[in-house]
Amino acid sequence: MRRYGGPFLLLLIGAAVLRVSLFGDLYLRYVQAGLRPYLIVSGAALVLLALTTAALRPAHSHSHSHSHSHSHGGSRLAWLLTLPALALLLFPPPALGSYSAEREAARRAAQGVGTFPALPDGDPVTLTVAEYGSRAVYDSGRSLKGRTVRLTGFVTRDDDGTWYVTRLVVSCCAADATTAKAEIRNATAPPTDTWVTVTGTWHPKGTLGSPTAWPPVLDARTVTKVPEPTNPYEKP
Missing domain, CATH: 2.40.50 (OB fold (Dihydrolipoamide Acetyltransferase, E2P))
Known part of the structure; x- marks a missing residue:
């Protein structure tokens, strides 16, 4: 699962962008209506990039020693970055008040x-x-x-x-x-x-x-x- 941290993060961000722009009007809390097409294209591109990256990523692209020395920090950072993406996907913030x-x-x-x-x-x-x-x-x-x-x-x-x-x-x-x-x-x-x-x-x-x-x-x-x-x- 660790090797899919990056693609999973991209997938979450893309899904969050699509949720607020393609499947409703939540995007109007953040940007003007004219920017909707750009959000949809960006969200779709992120989802496609995530799926492509996951599909093409080899199971063992580095030696064990190299992977052991670098993967822990990178994977922890990737999983931390999923938190704001999940928050936007599940609990989009309200409009400014x-x-x-x-x-x-x-x-x-x-x-x-x-x-x-x-x-x-x-x-x-x-x-x-x-x-x-x-x-x-x-x-x-x-x-x-x-x-x-x-x-x-x-x-x-x-x-x-x-x-x-x-x-x-x-x-x-x-x-x-x-x-x-x-x-x-x-x-x-x-x-x-x-x-x-x-x-x-x-x-x-x-x-x-x-x-x-x-x-x-x-x-x-x-x-x-x-x-x-x-x-x-x-x-x-």
Whole structure:
């Protein structure tokens, strides 16, 4: 069995990649949807390489003395490396949540104040949390004024009880996630990490384009618990 440690490790990793990409939507917890074909090809290639390597590997490719001096360390390392692969295969980690969101400081680059395109007709208008924040903080045209908006995200909160509807914004994969959030007023907070859809109206705050305008505020009319979406992240 020792001589199959390497192929077995490749097989586990390949199977784990295929599990999250080919046989479900779990890959959306880690990368954008457009990367799915690359994950499938990579997982299939690893599985094929593992099977080919196992089939071609000779039973005794080295002398006994050489094998005895080198195989123990290599095999132990290979078996240790199977642990994270097994964890991904059997217990894929959840999407990033409130802990990841709270680790990021309220970092807002000098995006610049300007006018935004008009919002679609009809209320409530559905916006991403990131788009709501951009319009609330930077839109000199005040396109949110008088409009009812609908935001969906998960609940985060401060120690003082202030709570937010929050989404993580992903450009490529979970490693580059940034935070978008809106402070919710006039409504009781559900438990942290609960997914909710909030409808309400923009509450102006601070000076446009300055740190005092962040985070944006929404005066809630309704708060509804919803299932976590298949893709929990927003695009920038």
